[in-house]
Amino acid sequence: MKKSELPEKICPVCERPFSWRKKWERNWEEVRYCSDACRKRKKAGRSN
Numbered sequence: 001m002k003k004s005e006l007p008e009k010i011c012p013v014c015e016r017p018f019s020w021r022k023k024w025e026r027n028w029e030e031v032r033y034c035s036d037a038c039r040k041r042k043k044a045g046r047s048n
Contacts, residue, residue, distance in 0.1 A: 013038035 006020040011034040018034035033039040 011035075011038050013042050 003019065007028070008017045008019050009031065010017055011032075013033060016034060020028055024031050033042065
């Protein structure tokens with residue numbers, strides 16, 4: 001499969017598109033953030 005054919009989502013923190021990765025194969029539906037950095041930034045924003 002070509003990279004352009006992979007499913008994409010939009011990260012709610014940085015608002016950039018990110019593509020499916022092999023490591024997310026089992027839980028793609030649950031993936032929300034493009035990276036650990038964005039995931040941590042979202043948590044930090046909620047606690048303040």
